[in-house]
Amino acid sequence: MKKELTCIACPLGCTVTVTLKGKEIISVEGNTCPRGKEYAITECIAPVRTVTTTVKCTDGSLVAVKTARPIPKDKMMEAMRIINYTVATLPISVGDVIIEELFGSSVVATAEKQ
Amino acid sequence: MTDLVIIGGGPAGMSAAISAYENGVKDILILERDDSLGGILRQCIHNGFGLHKFKEELTGPEYAHRYAKRVRELGIPVKLNTMVLEITEDKRVIATNSHDGIFEIQAKAIILAMGCRERAKGALNIGGSRPAGVYTAGTAQKLVNMKGYMPGKEIVILGSGDIGLIMARRMTLEGAHVKAVCELMPYSSGLARNIQQCLKDFDIPLRLSHTVVALHGGDRLTGVTIARVDESRRPIKETYEYVSCDTLLLSCGLIPENELVSGIGADISPVTSGSIVDQDRHTSAEGVFSCGNVLHVHDLVDYVSEEGEIAGKGAASYIQGTDVRNTDIKISVDGKIRYSVPQRITEKKDVTLYFRVSGVYKNVRVNIYGDDKLLISRKKQRVAPSEMETVKINRDMLDNISELSLKLEVVQ
Ligand code: SF4
Numbered sequence: 001m002k003k004e005l006t007c008i009a010c011p012l013g014c015t016v017t018v019t020l021k022g023k024e025i026i027s028v029e030g031n032t033c034p035r036g037k038e039y040a041i042t043e044c045i046a047p048v049r050t051v052t053t054t055v056k057c058t059d060g061s062l063v064a065v066k067t068a069r070p071i072p073k074d075k076m077m078e079a080m081r082i083i084n085y086t087v088a089t090l091p092i093s094v095g096d097v098i099i100e101e102l103f104g105s106s107v108v109a110t111a112e113k114q
Numbered sequence: 115m116t117d118l119v120i121i122g123g124g125p126a127g128m129s130a131a132i133s134a135y136e137n138g139v140k141d142i143l144i145l146e147r148d149d150s151l152g153g154i155l156r157q158c159i160h161n162g163f164g165l166h167k168f169k170e171e172l173t174g175p176e177y178a179h180r181y182a183k184r185v186r187e188l189g190i191p192v193k194l195n196t197m198v199l200e201i202t203e204d205k206r207v208i209a210t211n212s213h214d215g216i217f218e219i220q221a222k223a224i225i226l227a228m229g230c231r232e233r234a235k236g237a238l239n240i241g242g243s244r245p246a247g248v249y250t251a252g253t254a255q256k257l258v259n260m261k262g263y264m265p266g267k268e269i270v271i272l273g274s275g276d277i278g279l280i281m282a283r284r285m286t287l288e289g290a291h292v293k294a295v296c297e298l299m300p301y302s303s304g305l306a307r308n309i310q311q312c313l314k315d316f317d318i319p320l321r322l323s324h325t326v327v328a329l330h331g332g333d334r335l336t337g338v339t340i341a342r343v344d345e346s347r348r349p350i351k352e353t354y355e356y357v358s359c360d361t362l363l364l365s366c367g368l369i370p371e372n373e374l375v376s377g378i379g380a381d382i383s384p385v386t387s388g389s390i391v392d393q394d395r396h397t398s399a400e401g402v403f404s405c406g407n408v409l410h411v412h413d414l415v416d417y418v419s420e421e422g423e424i425a426g427k428g429a430a431s432y433i434q435g436t437d438v439r440n441t442d443i444k445i446s447v448d449g450k451i452r453y454s455v456p457q458r459i460t461e462k463k464d465v466t467l468y469f470r471v472s473g474v475y476k477n478v479r480v481n482i483y484g485d486d487k488l489l490i491s492r493k494k495q496r497v498a499p500s501e502m503e504t505v506k507i508n509r510d511m512l513d514n515i516s517e518l519s520l521k522l523e524v525v526q
Contacts, residue, residue: 062259066159110175
């Protein structure tokens with residue numbers, strides 16, 4: 001079976017074709033760089049995504065956050081629910097850990113707030 | 115007297131400031147309308163920025179932070195919450211804020227870095243009533259990401275530019291139901307990766323060759339009529355379809371925010387709506403430079419920063435009196451190539467041309483002629499209006515020519 005994927009690892013967005021035999025990956029074609037192959041393999045086995053969103057701060061304002069690493073794609077909505085229940089303590093610098101562990105990643109601030 | 119006044123503290127302005135400083139101009143002032151540096155990047159909380167510049171994927175705020183930090187380290191003065199009202203031909207900048215009142219600065223050089231704005235409802239000519247619930251995608255982005263307000267629950271998006279796609283995902287993650295993204299053209303103007311990670315990941319339908327023909331509702335939007343369009347982009351009556359929704363987001367293009375230029379009489383390109391510039395991003399108004407989305411709309415911030423660097427360096431040599439003008443080469447395009455920046459070359463040196471095409475073309479050659487001689491021929495499998503292309507012109511190609519013409523030729 002052939003599967004066509006759009007690589008999301010960079011803005012070029014190459015169309016990558018994966019040939020599968022059952023669950024086994026036979027070949028990956030169309031990627032311009034090695035990251036495309038890596039992406040295609042992960043996408044076929046266990047797709048992951050980086051979640052970017054905001055978190056409420058103690059003063060009611062928002063600060064932008066992201067998962068430091070991509071998390072399982074099917075956990076995105078659950079991750080959102082947990083992040084939306086979280087309140088971050090001010091002041092916040094870029095890179096501060098807001099949630100220690102969430103589906104195998106931490107959640108870190110991407111903006112600063114005094 | 116200030117050596118260099120930079121109008122706008124977004125990615126273009128910050129990068130221009132750093133570049134001018136590093137090229138020897140220390141007396142700089144950045145004027146920024148918002149309450150912090152960063153421009154539109156502050157509300158672009160998604161990732162995907164900076165792969166060219168930093169070889170890693172950053173979110174908008176992180177990308178902005180790197181530049182803002184550098185501006186701070188260099189001690190470049192910034193006036194925030196400051197609105198520039200006018201610039202004059204003799205390079206006086208008239209601005210206002212609540213602390214200084216209305217004030218005037220005499221500059222030796224000015225860099226325009228005001229960015230762009232979204233094409234709004236009024237410019238789109240949609241029929242029907244005028245209810246609440248219609249926002250530009252960027253306004254919705256600001257409401258959700260900066261203020262924490264959700265504009266609505268049931269969403270239709272018109273336009274599949276990147277902001278529209280990004281907002282489809284953002285609204286979905288925050289619990290809204292995005293019912294469709296309609297795109298007038300037969301192809302999306304957004305990046306392929308955003309079609310995947312913003313629409314397909316969430317099963318949001320992309321309706322190509324579709325538009326919104328009417329709004330419904332009294333005080334609040336209750337639905338829209340969408341329709342398929344024919345080849346000449348006219349809605350087809352038989353395909354009218356009612357979609358109930360409480361919110362319509364418009365992602366229908368960006369326009370350089372160039373009103374200030376009218377005061378100085380710089381030539382504006384009717385194609386880009388930005389100034390006409392040379393290789394240093396020097397406009398036709400002496401000592402006034404332009405970079406970033408106010409010059410032409412970019413798709414990658416990395417290119418905006420790059421352009422800021424060019425303008426900053428150019429302004430620095432202008433201020434120091436070391437700029438050279440030893441030629442005057444016009445750059446022309448054939449229509450299939452919509453525009454190029456710069457539009458002219460006044461100094462013989464290596465120059466990168468940035469250009470955009472007017473439609474999706476496959477198997478083409480980008481040919482660059484110096485007068486009638488073919489200088490560069492580059493094969494491309496696919497070109498699209500949403501992707502800016504670049505080509506490097508070497509200094510020695512610029513000898514004894516008066517015009518560079520860019521042509522897109524289809525290979526059979
Ligand atoms: S394969 Fe490489 S070049 Fe192509 S989109 Fe993926 S990361 Fe980018």
